[in-house]
Structures are given as C-alpha cells and as structure tokens.
Amino acid sequence: MDYASALCRLKEYKQEHLLRYYDELPQDKREILLGEIEKLDFSPLESIGREGERKVGNLTPADALGAEEIAKNRQKYEEVGLSAIKSGKAAAVLLAGGQGSRLGFSGPKGMYKIGIDRDLSIFACQMENIKQVASKAGYNFHLFIMTSTINDACTREFFAEKGYFGYDKSKIHFFVQDLTPACDFDGKVLLSEKHLPALVPNGNGGWYVSLMKSSSGEIISKEGIEWLNVYGVDNVLQRICDPVFLGATILAGVNCSSKVVAKSCPEENVGVLCKEDGAPTVIEYTELKDEQRYARDEKGKLIFDAGVILNYLFSVKKLEEIGNASLPYHIARKKVECIKDGARFIPDKPNAYKFELLAVDLVKLMGNCLAFEVEREREFAPVKNATGVDSVETARALLIKNGVEL
Ligand code: UTP
Numbered sequence: 001m002d003y004a005s006a007l008c009r010l011k012e013y014k015q016e017h018l019l020r021y022y023d024e025l026p027q028d029k030r031e032i033l034l035g036e037i038e039k040l041d042f043s044p045l046e047s048i049g050r051e052g053e054r055k056v057g058n059l060t061p062a063d064a065l066g067a068e069e070i071a072k073n074r075q076k077y078e079e080v081g082l083s084a085i086k087s088g089k090a091a092a093v094l095l096a097g098g099q100g101s102r103l104g105f106s107g108p109k110g111m112y113k114i115g116i117d118r119d120l121s122i123f124a125c126q127m128e129n130i131k132q133v134a135s136k137a138g139y140n141f142h143l144f145i146m147t148s149t150i151n152d153a154c155t156r157e158f159f160a161e162k163g164y165f166g167y168d169k170s171k172i173h174f175f176v177q178d179l180t181p182a183c184d185f186d187g188k189v190l191l192s193e194k195h196l197p198a199l200v201p202n203g204n205g206g207w208y209v210s211l212m213k214s215s216s217g218e219i220i221s222k223e224g225i226e227w228l229n230v231y232g233v234d235n236v237l238q239r240i241c242d243p244v245f246l247g248a249t250i251l252a253g254v255n256c257s258s259k260v261v262a263k264s265c266p267e268e269n270v271g272v273l274c275k276e277d278g279a280p281t282v283i284e285y286t287e288l289k290d291e292q293r294y295a296r297d298e299k300g301k302l303i304f305d306a307g308v309i310l311n312y313l314f315s316v317k318k319l320e321e322i323g324n325a326s327l328p329y330h331i332a333r334k335k336v337e338c339i340k341d342g343a344r345f346i347p348d349k350p351n352a353y354k355f356e357l358l359a360v361d362l363v364k365l366m367g368n369c370l371a372f373e374v375e376r377e378r379e380f381a382p383v384k385n386a387t388g389v390d391s392v393e394t395a396r397a398l399l400i401k402n403g404v405e406l
Helices: 003-012 027-039 043-047 067-086 122-137 152-161 204-213 216-223 243-252 316-322 359-364 392-401
Strands: 059-061 090-095 143-147 172-176 179-181 191-193 199-201 227-232 256-262 272-276 279-283 306-315 330-334 338-340 343-345 352-356 370-373
Touching: 003 027, 043 179, 043 352, 067 090, 067 122, 067 243, 067 370, 090 204, 122 243, 143 152, 143 204, 152 172, 172 204, 172 216, 179 352, 204 216, 204 359, 227 243, 227 316, 243 256, 243 306, 243 370, 279 359, 306 316, 306 359
Parallel strands: 090 143, 090 227, 143 172, 256 370
Antiparallel strands: 059 272, 179 199, 191 338, 227 306, 256 306, 272 279, 272 306, 330 352, 338 343
8 A cells, every 4th residue: 555545544543643654664663653553443443432321121031040059060060061071062262362451461361470489370370270170080181372463472372381280282272363453532543653554452352353264264163073162361260161160151051151240239330131021131230220230039139130241152054054153342441651752651541442352242142141159269360460359469369278289
C-alpha cells in the first residue's frame, strides 16, 4: 500500500494520526507502517459507545450438579472420566494469551514465581496437576496452549527450559491468538512505536477459531478428541481434565459444563452461570437486579450463586457446528504502553480501550451448560492482582492451605 492509499483508508475511519510520524521514519519503517495500516481491522472499534445497550432477558438458575450430589456419585463419574481420558477423548486448552496488566508482571503470567523459597511458577503448579491426572488415567492427554504474538516465544522458551515440566513434550502444542488494535478513550488507535499501531490480544474468546486455524486443529480431528477442557492460567489451584468433572459431564449428556463455586456473598464480583431466556449465559454481578442478586432458596442458598472460575468443558462436536459464529467484542479499560507526544508513555492507570472476545460468549452458543459445583478453597486461587483481593498473597495462602510447599 502506498502513502496516498493508506491516508485514504485512515480518513475513512478517522485515524489519520497513525501517519503522524511518517516523515521522520527511515524508509524500512515507513514500509512496515503502511503494511500495518493495510492489514488493520478497525471493526472492533464499532463497539465503542454500545456497552450499555444490552438488555438482559429472563434469568433463571443454571442446571446444576451440587457438591453433595457430586460427592455421592464421585466414583461413577471418575471411572467414566478416566476411561475417556485413557481413550484419548479429552484434551486441555490453556488460555495463556493475556497480558496480566493488573498483576504488573512483564512476562507471561504463567511464568510468575508463586513460590517463596522455591522456584515454583504458576505454569509449574498447573503442570503438576496435569501430571497427576495423566498418571491416574495412565495416559498423557494433549495440552494446547494459547499464547499471543507478544508472549509466544517467551512461553515456549520457558517450557523448553523447564523440560516441559516432566510431561510428554510431544503432547504439548502452542498456538497463537489474534490481535486487535487498542485505542484511546476518543477512539483513536494508539501507536506502540512510531511505525507500529498498538495491537493487543483479542480476548480469550477467540481460542476456538485460533486453535482450529493452527496445526493443532488437525490433531483434534485426526485423534478423535471429543472434549476440550478450557482453563485460565491465573488459577493456581486449577484442576485440569478433572476426571470427575469430565465423567459427570459425559453422563449428563450436555454440550458444555462449567466448574463453579458458590458465591462468597451477593456482591462478589464474579460472573454467574445461569440461563437467559432458556439459553446458558454468564452474567456479570452488575447485570443482576437487586431482587435477583439477593434472592435465596428455602435453605438460604443464593439462587444466582454459580460463580464461574474459567474452567469449562466443551463438546468438540457442538463446537464444530457453531465454530464460525462470530462473537461480540467487549470493551475493557486497560493500561497500554504507547507513544504519546513523540515519547514512550508508560501509563499508571487505564489509558486505553481493549476489544475482547470472551470465552463466556461461546458458552451461550452451546445450547446448554451444566454448572458443576466445586469447593472454592480447594480449586479456586486466582492471581489477578499483586496485592489485595485475588492476589499473589491470597493465592499463596490458599496453596499453603492445600499443602503446597512454597
Ligand atoms: P484476564 O481477563 O484476567 O486478562 O484473563 P489478562 O489480560 O490476563 O489480565 P489483565 O486483565 O490485563 O490483568 C483471564 C484468562 O484469559 C486469558 C488469560 O491469559 C487468563 O488465563 N486471556 C485473556 C487470553 O488467553 N487472551 C486474552 O486476550 C485475554
């Protein structure tokens, strides 16, 4: 693309400022910039100003398996789950493409050292669990790891350096998620360098499309994998391909299931799995009306209390049916380093809109989703912030409670 065509394209989207430093760039960087402008997808920016537009439909509680019922049927569920793993029908998908800006750690979040006296990373904690399950099932299931172009090389190097944490290297596959532009609060795309528009990971909801576009897609089809356990990197008590969860899901005959924890209080800031006009959905606590948020059943349990912990099982068959459906972009206010007034700007508070596809929007398309209740203290130790709520400190305390040496 030449300069005139680039300017013309930018005018259409009111983004001419991206050429602000063009004159001072050397020729090779000018070409890179023009190439980037040609490729830029401005469509996510159309969601600006539409955030408040969503009308919430009729909400009812999710179909759920409570902790008591799970305990009663544990053995049966586990046998079914282990047999599915052993026959290669289950695989795991780790969502590790995020930037972890709240944690304030510059590397991939999984590399964060959660250990105190020993070299224990978040990845290591999760791989430990994977090895336990694989050993119980007598089979090393596939693990697909989603990274972004920003953290891909670093993540791969870390796994290699750690000897793949003692897991079968041939079963670990990396794939890269797509990027979207980040813009300021006036809708102007930021520059990460004078010749580069700021591109950031497009949220965790693009995992299926990115996975199937990559060479891993072929492994899934060729090996007849039927279930994908999708989980987030930021829970150090995450249980991966949990056979009890998998068995319960298979026996329930559903397309999708989600591990959930009972909300700690009505105001807890966690998404709640429920049904909206009969279809599964995850609703933000702010979207619940007071009479829903505080509603309790005869036993005093909150009616809308299935807090999601980013650990889902998806049926591959159903994903294949809906795979190409487009998901909406959500806007998040985040800190994004950029060029401002000709110099590098490192924000200390959110300065940008990021446009994110969310995994929960895929859940909505699955037709049904079973809530599988687990014990918070044993399975949910999120690492979102450096201190305070859902932080390194709270996660360490929970690890210690679960007998993990730090
Ligand atoms: P978060 O919503 O916490 O986002 O991700 P984040 O980018 O990691 O962190 P903050 O908000 O900037 O502090 C939840 C999960 O989704 C993954 C993350 O790696 C984490 O496992 N994720 C998030 C992706 O894989 N890609 C993304 O684009 C965003």
